[in-house]
Amino acid sequence: MLNQQNIRVLxxxxxxxxxxxxxxxxxxxxLPLFLKKQQVDVxxxxxxxxxxxxxxxxxxxxxxxxxxxxxxPRFFSFGRKLTPxxxxxxxxxxxxxxxxxxxxxxxxxxxxxxQTGLPFLVTSHSDIVPSSGRMHRKKVQRDCQKILKAAAxxxxxxxPMATLSHQIQPTQEKSILIGNGIDLENWQAYQDLPxxxxxxxxxxxxxxxxxxxxxxxxxxLCQRGCKTALVLAGTGSAEDALQALAKExxxxxxxxxxxxxxxxEQCVAFTGYVRGHLKKQLIAQSKIxxxxxxxxLWEEPFGMVLxxxxxxxxxxxxxxxxxxxxxxxQGLHVLLTExxxxxxxxxxxxxxxxxxxxxxxxxxxxxxxxxRFDWHVxxxxxxxxxxxxxxxx
Numbered sequence: 001m002l003n004q005q006n007i008r009v010l011x012x013x014x015x016x017x018x019x020x021x022x023x024x025x026x027x028x029x030x031l032p033l034f035l036k037k038q039q040v041d042v043x044x045x046x047x048x049x050x051x052x053x054x055x056x057x058x059x060x061x062x063x064x065x066x067x068x069x070x071x072x073p074r075f076f077s078f079g080r081k082l083t084p085x086x087x088x089x090x091x092x093x094x095x096x097x098x099x100x101x102x103x104x105x106x107x108x109x110x111x112x113x114x115q116t117g118l119p120f121l122v123t124s125h126s127d128i129v130p131s132s133g134r135m136h137r138k139k140v141q142r143d144c145q146k147i148l149k150a151a152a153x154x155x156x157x158x159x160p161m162a163t164l165s166h167q168i169q170p171t172q173e174k175s176i177l178i179g180n181g182i183d184l185e186n187w188q189a190y191q192d193l194p195x196x197x198x199x200x201x202x203x204x205x206x207x208x209x210x211x212x213x214x215x216x217x218x219x220x221l222c223q224r225g226c227k228t229a230l231v232l233a234g235t236g237s238a239e240d241a242l243q244a245l246a247k248e249x250x251x252x253x254x255x256x257x258x259x260x261x262x263x264x265e266q267c268v269a270f271t272g273y274v275r276g277h278l279k280k281q282l283i284a285q286s287k288i289x290x291x292x293x294x295x296x297l298w299e300e301p302f303g304m305v306l307x308x309x310x311x312x313x314x315x316x317x318x319x320x321x322x323x324x325x326x327x328x329x330q331g332l333h334v335l336l337t338e339x340x341x342x343x344x345x346x347x348x349x350x351x352x353x354x355x356x357x358x359x360x361x362x363x364x365x366x367x368x369x370x371x372r373f374d375w376h377v378x379x380x381x382x383x384x385x386x387x388x389x390x391x392x393x
Contacts, residue, residue: 006040007383009035011042016046024100029061034181043056043063068088071108096389101123101125102125121155157177159177160299199230202233205235208298221350283312288316289309290345306318310370313364317334320337
């Protein structure tokens, strides 16, 4: 009977903001939309001001959103701060809590479980990566162990995230890998756009994302006579330093670029943060999409850019990392190179630029396999994970 019923799920995410940036925002936008088609109704609870329940407000995807106290893991937590959330779960007939993140959201879900018996599922996001300083604190590790033990199910975006989670607390018997998704239908209008004369890399402009490696590689390409611009789309704390690095390399720099169709043949263009139509168009009209993440500094929880490039039917070159290799096993067609070697990046980019046959082969294969990451598929996997968590409970 459970298979035939609507499931009412409450997402917990402390800082959910649909006007924010990053892959998590797209996850919170699209997953509830497609879960609705799988008979799963999703509501969202996030941190608000004060101790009272606020809302509901409605996200652009139609999801009802509430705000209120977001309990901190402490030796002595104030139970009364749970009251607004307890009342919300009762009023909305919530069946299951889905904690977006292990530590803060997972802790709140565990406290709800202890008070009400409501089962909860945890999705491990980047809050448990080693670069998070708090994950080196013994108390935080013990809290995460308790959370993962109490969870009725755990999902991971990729094998590296599963490994990190299992190092904290082994949960293989109730864990499943579920990646990120794309709304493939929304990409179809962009798949036949003509390519413009630029290479593209997107993401947070931080050192662990590897944009400095690309700038080094691009300087070498220009010395070899490359006549294709490099576009870096995103914003972050390293933006000024990256622009300075490009200038030090003798490269022309353009900032706040909105039209990439008329760039000089040799320049590094910074667009700032892009989303929606502009992002899709930027990806679709690039010659090659580059994904230079640096796993020695940061292991990507998933790598949304890779599947977005697939949806646009683009040739892709990426760092040889565990996450990229995993997505490759799921259907991604990509050329891999050593992450921190600029000369290797220059060589493989030059090789692909000069091989239109290989570009066409990569385009065709990625278009054919992109449907494996459609949100329809991902939502079905989450519904099954919810059912399994409810059955374990």
